[in-house]
Amino acid sequence: MSEKYAGRKFITEFMEGELERDNEFIGHMITSARTLKAYDLTPDTTGNISIMTCEGMYIKSGGRSLGDLTPKDIVFVVDYNPGENRALVRGGKEPSSETPMHWLIYHKFPRAGAIVHVHDRVVLENIKSVERKRIKITEKEADYGTLEQADEVLDALLYDDYAVIKNHGSIAIGNTIEDATRLVIDVHKKILEDEN
Ligand SMILES: [Zn+2]
Known part of the structure; x- marks a missing residue:
């Protein structure tokens, strides 16, 4: 299985001021969660x-439960600089450890308006079924939160909106977060059906 969680692997710089959280983006994220x-x-x-x-x-802040997500668990990344490995953040909390991967996906793929990433055990434990269905799987295993892992994921999403991150989880991109959420659940259900 993948490495143990050991914190964020990038630098966070906080911006002054409150984050306005009463908006439809956050509403859609709570529904997805x-x-x-x-x-x-x-x-x-x-x-x-x-x-x-x-x-x-x-994006969800680091170390929070996605299942019990509330608006105050969400922060806003204004910028991420891969050269400096530094994120500029509003909202007073550290963003998810996988922030660089999310940011780089948006910058490479204009078709992505939202990203859903989960550790789907059904998918990971039935990888043969995933392969049979010709679902994309990243080639090399990389440590979470690193640019190496982000690169693997960027390659996998070149022609597909869903990919399995080897020994780690699943990732889906969509025009909207509803699209990305539906994609993750559709694959989850397909693999479950295949195994039963
Ligand atoms: Zn993950």
Whole structure:
């Protein structure tokens, strides 16, 4: 299985001022999190979801439960600089450890408006079924939160909106977070059906 969680692997710089959390983006993220929880796709503090806007990215803060997500668990990443490995953040909390991966996906794929990433045990434990269905799997195993892992995921999403991150989890991109959530659940159900 993948390495143990050992914190964030990038630098966070906080911006002054409160984050306005009473908006539709956050509303859609809460709905997505509830739906994922209903399928048991949010164990412990694993998984994260995000939405890109023209000003930056809403994402779950680090170490919070996705299944019990509330608006105050969401922060806003104004910028991420891969060269400096530094994120500029509003909202007073550290963003998810997988923030660089989310940010780089949006910058490579304009078709992505939202990302859902979960540690789907059904998918990971039935990888033969995943292969039979010709679902994309990242080639090399990389440590979470690193640019190496982000690169693997970027390659996998070149022609597909869903990919399995080897020995780690699943990731889906969508025009909206509803699309990405549906994709994750559709694959989850397909693999479950195949195994039963
Ligand atoms: Zn993960």
